[in-house]
Structures are given as structure tokens and as C-alpha cells.
Amino acid sequence: MEPAVRIDGKQVAAEVIATVKKHTAGLVGETEITPGLAVVIVGEDPASQVYVASKSKMAKECGFHSVQHTLDAGTKQADLLSLIETLNNDPAIHGILVQLPLPDHIDEGRVIQAIAPDKDVDGFHFINVGKLGTGEISSAFVPCTPAGSMVLIERVRGRDLSGLTAVVIGRSNIVGKPMANLLLAANCTVTIAHSRTRDLPALARTADILVAAVGRPQMVRGDWVKPGATVIDVGINRIPAPERGEGKTRLVGDVDYDGAAEVAGTITPVPGGVGPMTIAMLMANTLVSACRIANRQPPVF
Ligand code: NAD
Numbered sequence: 001m002e003p004a005v006r007i008d009g010k011q012v013a014a015e016v017i018a019t020v021k022k023h024t025a026g027l028v029g030e031t032e033i034t035p036g037l038a039v040v041i042v043g044e045d046p047a048s049q050v051y052v053a054s055k056s057k058m059a060k061e062c063g064f065h066s067v068q069h070t071l072d073a074g075t076k077q078a079d080l081l082s083l084i085e086t087l088n089n090d091p092a093i094h095g096i097l098v099q100l101p102l103p104d105h106i107d108e109g110r111v112i113q114a115i116a117p118d119k120d121v122d123g124f125h126f127i128n129v130g131k132l133g134t135g136e137i138s139s140a141f142v143p144c145t146p147a148g149s150m151v152l153i154e155r156v157r158g159r160d161l162s163g164l165t166a167v168v169i170g171r172s173n174i175v176g177k178p179m180a181n182l183l184l185a186a187n188c189t190v191t192i193a194h195s196r197t198r199d200l201p202a203l204a205r206t207a208d209i210l211v212a213a214v215g216r217p218q219m220v221r222g223d224w225v226k227p228g229a230t231v232i233d234v235g236i237n238r239i240p241a242p243e244r245g246e247g248k249t250r251l252v253g254d255v256d257y258d259g260a261a262e263v264a265g266t267i268t269p270v271p272g273g274v275g276p277m278t279i280a281m282l283m284a285n286t287l288v289s290a291c292r293i294a295n296r297q298p299p300v301f
Helices: 009-030 046-061 077-088 108-114 126-133 144-157 176-185 200-204 257-261 274-293
Strands: 036-042 065-071 095-098 165-169 189-193 209-212 230-233 237-240 249-252
Touching: 009 046, 009 144, 009 274, 036 046, 036 077, 036 274, 046 065, 046 274, 065 077, 077 095, 077 108, 095 274, 126 176, 144 176, 144 209, 144 230, 144 274, 165 176, 165 200, 176 189, 176 209, 189 200
Parallel strands: 036 065, 036 095, 165 189, 165 209, 209 230
Antiparallel strands: 237 249
16 A cells, blocks of 8 residues: 555645735734734743743734733732733733643633634634534534544545544544544534543554544554555654653654554644644634734635
């Protein structure tokens, strides 16, 4: 069998960003509206700081009005909620993102539900979750990682997935469940697998589209993959890489890339697959939010 075709997430993300920039320039040129993204971070988690900095930077590159609120780890929940209220009411802001996780003394659910649904560019508010679940996708915000994964799937399989079976491994609210809803909306026959699923390899082998969103390095082996399948690896895991020198590490996905690539038709690498799509879709969602306010047709990604 031919080895699988690698799906280049960096390339597709660059195309999404180019579309965002073009439409942002049009919006700014023809209306009074500049897309505005507010990113809020509480505390000093180093990984979160890196994510937030790259989101703010990308927003600027897209031509957005980009603001970052960095709050110290001891910030009271009431103060965070009042900042969100201010951003909800700020007409210059079209997207609000609160970087998770939040410190333990803050109720994450409370904070997420305080974000105005029409500025909830992460797509975690119940209103947006409900819209996705009922197929009202055009007026929803879809969480960025599954939205980006779906763009990659569409590039290789088209927008209508009628007749195809999909298995999503992982049932988180951030990835697995919204991913399954997107695949269902595209007419796939979808199964959600998780830690309690029996004989996962056999189930995975039924999938024309196999999405792994677990957080276990290289769990999905080549013999879990149906010949010709599209494999989307959402996992990001850091593992020791002694071959690179003492104490060195490297990133791997939830899929054993080399093994799976011998069987799959198309497959995303880690890094360079779903990862770059997540931030691109955050920009896309923010632009879409501004287009809705401006009563303009948003681009299709
Ligand atoms: P999570 O921990 O919330 O959910 C993991 C899911 O995997 C759970 O539903 C659990 O039931 C399932 N699971 C655990 N062990 C299993 C097993 N042995 N067999 C089958 N299922 C099992 O994680 P998440 O937030 O959904 O993230 C999943 C992975 O995706 C992580 O590696 C995370 O780093 C990565 N991620 C990547 C991006 C990105 O931008 N590419 C974004 C979000 C998450």
C-alpha cells in the first residue's frame, strides 16, 4: 500500500489566516468595525502564558484590535467576573477568551457562562454548545480545536461525509463531544469512544475517519487503522527524547504516526497538524463575530 498522504496543518492554517486578514482589511476599510479580541489570563502557568502570548500576537498580525488582561493568581472570582462584564459591554470587543485552566479558587463553569454567548469565541457557553448540538452551526461559535480538525477533514474528504463512519476517541467538552457533533452535522455515522470503551482497536478499525483526542502518547497503533482511513491526531504529549541528548523531550500525538501512516490514506502529524489550526480558528471565530455585528456575510473556512 502507498504510505498515507500527510495533511499539512501549518499550510491550511496559513490559508485560514490569509482569509482572515483579507476579510479584516475589507471590514476595516468599508465599515467602522475592527474585529476585537480580548484574552484574559489569571496566574502564571508557563504553558498558558505561551498560548496567550501567541494568540494576542496572531490577533495583531490579523489586523485586529487585540487586548490582553493579565491578572495575578490571587485574583478574586468577583473581580474576574466584573472584568468579563466590562468586556461583554465593550463595543470594541467581539471575542472574549479566558485561558483555562483557572486557579482552583475560581469556578471555571461560572466564568465561562458569564461570557456573552455572542462573544464566546471559544464556543464553551451553553448557548453555543446547544446550537452545535442542534445543528444551528451557522449562528454558533464552535470550539477552535474541533473546528480546525473539521477544516482539515473537509480538505481531504469534502464537506459532505454521507456514508462514512467516524470514531472519535475522547469525550471531553472541549474536543471529543463537539468533534462528534460536527461530524454528525456533516452526515457521518459517528461513534464516541472513551476510557470505558471495550475493544477500542476493533472499533477504531471500523472508522473511515478516526479522531484521537485522548492525551496518551502514541496510543493508536497502525493495526487500529482501517486501510485508507483519514486519521486526525489531536493529542499533544511531551515525551522523553534521550536520542536528542540528555534531558531532552519531544512532542508526539495520540497516534503512532509511522505505524498509522503505513495503513491510513491521509493523516495529520504532531506537531504541524491540528495544533496550528486551533489558533487560526480562534482568529476565524473573532472575525465571524465582528462580521455578525457588521451585518456582513462571514467567509467560509
Ligand atoms: P481530556 O483529558 O479532557 O479528555 C480525554 C478523553 O480521553 C476523555 O474523554 C477520556 O475518556 C478519554 N480517554 C482517556 N484514556 C483513554 C483510553 N485509555 N482509551 C480511550 N479513551 C481514553 O483531554 P482533551 O482536553 O480532550 O485533550 C485531549 C488531547 O488533545 C490532549 O493531548 C490535549 O493536549 C490535546 N489538545 C490539543 C489541542 C490542540 O490545539 N491541538 C487542543 C486541546 C487539546
